[in-house]
Amino acid sequence: MEYQAKYITDDIKLSCYEDKLFKSEIMFDHHMLIWFLSGETKIVQADATYVFRKGDIFLIPRNQLATIINYPKDGQPHKTVVMHLSTARLRDFYAHLHVKPKAQAVQSIRRFDNHPLLESCLASLVPYFDMKNLPDNIASLKITEAISILRAIDPGIDDVLANFEMPGKIDLVSYMEKNFMFNMPLEKFGYLTGRSITTFKRDFKRAFGTTPQRWLTRKRLELAHYHLAQKQRRPVEVYFETGFENLSHFSYAFKKHFGYPPTALGAAHHKG
Structure with missing residues (x-):
């Protein structure tokens, strides 16, 4: 078996690679919050290279170009919990908040390693992957909880999550x-x-x-x-x-x- 993805909803999945290595070129349409259970990932961007391992939590902003190489590590498969923070959901979240995001020329990957609040939020999802049916409102609550935690622990996160502009014409x-x-x-x-x-x-x-x-x-x-x-x-x-x-x-x-x-x-x- 090479790759398995179990979805709780369209926006929450448990991803597992047991093959030697998996590589993809990605431009994400949504922000992605990722928690590492096992394995290792190397993310190569134009101006930075990141390595993530077991226990790491990070956010990849949307519209980022990256080469992503996933490896099993120490006899363990490459396993992550992935939460998509879609533009539609973020618009709903920010609809009643008066937030004016500052325009950012470059949005880089943000690390939240070993943060207890985020870790407990993402860890609480794991039992749901074995359930046949999960009520939509529970998944929705979990995503809202994750966004709320990100806002509590990262003062600049609104500049990323509340920015709904399309890419403009650039050089x-x-x-x-x-x-x-x-x-x-x-x-x-x-x-x-x-x-x-x-x-x-x-x-x-x-x-x-x-x-x-x-x-x-x-x-x-x-x-x-x-x-x-x-x-x-x-x-x-x-x-x-x-x-x-x-x-x-x-x-x-x-x-x-x-x-x-x-x-x-x-x-x-x-x-x-």
């Missing part, structure tokens, strides 16, 4: 230079830079003089080359984090671009 060049390693559909890149897919492609051609796909492949290969040559990492460690789906496609594209396989760089270092 395409700086955004793409920062986020090219995330293997996202072009539509998602368009959305995150405040453009339709047609406008995105047109603006991209004007800015970079080539198609998004050609440019993205070249940038990812150059980054991979840097990791292999300068950081002396192995191809199997690099292709995930530079936006390639699998090792064979990465090796083929690398050899086509540079004229030698990625393993040649590792071999040169190991000889020396």
